[in-house]
Amino acid sequence: MQQLRDTASQLMILNDEIAQTYSRYQNDRKLFCRSGCGQCCLHPGIEASVLEMLPLALHLYDTGLAESTLDALQQHDHDQAGCFFYQATSEDRKSGQCGVYPYRPAVCRMFGAAGYRGREGEVLLSVCKVIRAGAPEAVIATEQSLSSETPPMMRNHKAQIAQLDYELSKENMPIKQATAAALEKVLTKAYYAGLV
């Protein structure tokens, strides 16, 4: 159990660095997320690794919510409602907030604008469609700057995270599944450590 806690602590530090890196880039390039926008959280297919959900699973365990959250995750009709942890604040569900913000996975810290590599190895820009529609000139200027200014690359940060625990990082799956797997891991460790 202590090893899981140590890994989660290291990941939380790395997560903060990742969030700052993407936030700084997005601010510099004027590719801001609209305040209160939750449209990315409506996508049911957002994927994370089990490792990315480990800090949340430990937090739920420490607050006595591990079993009940695992039950709720297993019963949740995920595909219709977007992410299990999304809390909509508008009727059309397009505005809202993350219910587990401090423990959100790394992938959610890279939302908005980030770099990735195309088939030929070229650097490309991934931009959320809401940002693209709201700031088309900033998107064009950023795309034109790609050869001189490399954006933060999602793949590099995923690789950095994987170095903390290859086994728990080797597969990406929908956030709901990854959280359930992380909770099962924590509960199993706690059981064998005689903590439950």
Ligand code: SF4
């Ligand atoms: S974990 Fe939070 S930020 Fe990430 S998709 Fe779910 S609600 Fe959105």
